[in-house]
Amino acid sequence: MKVITSGKKPTDPWGKLALKAIHDEQAFTELYAYFFPRVYQYLLKKTQDSHLADELVETTFIRMYQHLSQYDPEKGAFSTWLFRIATNVLSKHYGSKAVTMHLPWEENFDPAAPEQETPEKQTLTKERSAELRDAMMKLPERQRQILEMTYWLEMKSGEIAEVLGMAPSSVRVDLKKARDQLRELLAKKI
Numbered sequence: 355m356k357v358i359t360s361g362k363k364p365t366d367p368w369g370k371l372a373l374k375a376i377h378d379e380q381a382f383t384e385l386y387a388y389f390f391p392r393v394y395q396y397l398l399k400k401t402q403d404s405h406l407a408d409e410l411v412e413t414t415f416i417r418m419y420q421h422l423s424q425y426d427p428e429k430g431a432f433s434t435w436l437f438r439i440a441t442n443v444l445s446k447h448y449g450s451k452a453v454t455m456h457l458p459w460e461e462n463f464d465p466a467a468p469e470q471e472t473p474e475k476q477t478l479t480k481e482r483s484a485e486l487r488d489a490m491m492k493l494p495e496r497q498r499q500i501l502e503m504t505y506w507l508e509m510k511s512g513e514i515a516e517v518l519g520m521a522p523s524s525v526r527v528d529l530k531k532a533r534d535q536l537r538e539l540l541a542k543k544i
Contacts, residue, residue, distance in 0.1 A: 368388070397444060431519055497529075499518065
């Protein structure tokens with residue numbers, strides 16, 4: 355679905371569908387089908403734990419359903435509202451567990467290394483991953499989100515713009531800034 359422009363003010367078609375979904379099960383099903391994989395990937399990337407992401411995405415959509423009547427399209431895009439709920443669910447989970455949201459990948463995310471990799475290569479790969487993670491943590495939150503959505507979630511600038519409530523051109527500018535800053539941070543390590 356595309357954002358439709360009528361006159362000067364853009365209209366969020368997902369927002370219109372959300373308002374309809376308050377009383378229309380089919381509209382709710384369409385929202386769920388479209389946003390579930392996006393919210394799941396976002397939460398999976400943040401948690402690096404598929405079971406936890408399953409729980410959190412379920413909680414997110416329950417909260418969305420419970421509070422759908424409170425959504426106000428005049429205050430922002432539906433996707434921004436929904437991802438704010440997902441972020442709040444994630445923050446509440448980690449706040450209640452008194453743990454950090456950015457645990458090292460090697461502790462709870464184990465991408466299967468090719469069998470031909472030697473222990474030395476595996477160690478080098480872990481070191482590079484740690485350097486990349488550390489450099490990314492030094493970026494501003496928005497730039498880090500844009501990089502994560504671009505490279506880990508494989509989202510296009512238009513999709514990222516919709517989620518973050520930005521113009522696609524602003525996403526591309528911030529992506530370039532993030533890449534440049536990341537390159538600079540990693541060059542200092544070498």
